[in-house]
Amino acid sequence: MITNTATRYGSLARVLHWTIAVLIIGAMILGQIGIRTEPTADNIGFLTTVFSLHKTIGVTVLALAVIRVIWALSQPRPVPLHPDRRVETFAAETAHWVLYAALFILPLSGWVMHAAEDGFAPIWWPFGQSLPFVPKSESWAATAGMVHWAAGVTLGVTLAAHIAGAVKHALVDRDSTLSRMWRGTEAGDPARAGGHVAAFVASAVIWVGVLGLTLVSFGMPGGGTQAQTAGGGEWTPVETDLAFTVQQLGSASTGHFEAVTSDISYDPDSGTGAVTVTIDMTSVTMGSVTDQAKGGDFFDVATHPVAVFEAAIARVDGADHTADGTLTLTGSSVPVTMPFTLMIEDDTAQMSGAVTLDRRDFGIGASYDDESSVGFTVEVAVELTATR
Ligand code: HEM
C-alpha cells in the first residue's frame, strides 16, 4: 500500500525515506572528501567532479524533500511504539523534525553559496548555476558557507543519534521500529497518537540557536566584510559572460564558459589595476560539439581543467583600457593584450572586451592542421559586470 495508516508507513513514505537517506549520506561523504582534498593542478579535475556530484545530489535531495513533506502532510503519522517512554519518544520526534529541516537548510545554504561565488564545479542539472535574489558576492558566499557547515554538523550529530536509536530498537528492544520503516510492518497501538507539539518546538529552538549563533558569530551577508572592501579598489564580479567564436566547416560557432571567477582590483583615479581570471575549462558549452571541445584534440579538460589569465590593467583614454598579461591555456602560457572598455557608474562597473587568438599558439586542435574544418583564429569576447 502506498499510503500510511496510524500503525504503518506506506511504500511511498518508505521509498522517500531510504532514497533520501542514501543521497544525503552520500552528499555528506562527498562534502567531507571535498573539503579535505587540497586543490592542486593534479587533482582539480577530481575535486571538480566530487563537488559537482555533491551539489547535484544536494539539489536532488531538495526536490525529493519537497515531495516528501507534501506527502507526509497528506498522510497520517504512524504512532510511536512506546508512548509510555515519554523522554525517548520526545527525543526521537525532536530528531525527526531536526532532520526534516536539515533536508531544506543544507541544500538551500549550499545552493546560495554556489550561486554567490560563481565558482568551480557546476551543478549538473540544467538549471541553478545562479539564483534570483542571490548576488555574486563573497560575503554572501562566506555566510552561506558558514550556515552550510553549521547545518552539516547539526545533521551529523542528529543523524548519529537517529541511527543509534534505530539500531537500539532493532538489537536491544527487538521491536518493530526498524522493520516498520524498512518493510512496512504494521505495529503500534493506533489509540496512542504521537505528534507532540513540544518536539516540534524543541527542533525549532535547536535550529534557531544553531543558525542564530552562526550568523551572530560570522556576520550577515553584506555586513562586516563589505566594510573592508568599500572604498578600496576591490571589485566583485556579479555577472561574467566569456564567449569564443571559431569558424567550423565555414560557419561561425560560438561556445561559452559557464564557470569563470575573477579577482579584480582597479583604481578609477589612476586608471590602473590588476585582474586574475580563472576559467573552469570543464564548464565549457558549445552546443552539440561540447564533448569534442572538451576532448583531447581541443581543450583537453581532463589534463588541463583550469585556464588562467593574469594581467595588468591600464587606461588608454577615457573608457578605453587594455589588460596586458599572460593567458595559460591547455598548458601553454602566451602573452595576450586585450583592449576593453570600462564604464563605471556609482559602484557598478561594466566592462566589455574582445581579442583574437590563434589556436595554434596553444597547441589546440593540432591534428586539424589546416582551416578546412576548424579555423585558426578564435574571437574571444568578455562581458563583465562588477560591483564595489
Ligand atoms: C542508516 C540510516 C537511517 C536509519 C537506520 C533510519 C531509521 C529510521 C527509522 C527506523 C524510522 C522510523 C522511526 C519511527 O517509526 O518512529 C525513521 C524515521 C525517520 N527518519 Fe530515518 N533512518 C536513517 C536515515 C535517515 C536520514 C539520513 C534522514 C534525513 C536526513 C532520516 C529522517 C527520518 C525522519 C524525518 C523520520 C520520521 C518519518 C516520519 O515519521 O515522518 N533518516 N528512520
Ligand code: HEM
Ligand atoms: C543534501 C544536502 C547537502 C548536504 C548534506 C551537504 C553537506 C556538506 C558537508 C558535510 C560539507 C563539508 C563541510 C563544510 O561545509 O565545510 C559540504 C560542503 C560543501 N557543500 Fe554541501 N551539502 C549539501 C548540499 C549542497 C548543495 C545543494 C550545494 C550547492 C549547490 C552544496 C555546496 C557545497 C560546497 C560548495 C561545499 C564546500 C564548502 C567549503 O569549501 O567550505 N552542498 N556540504
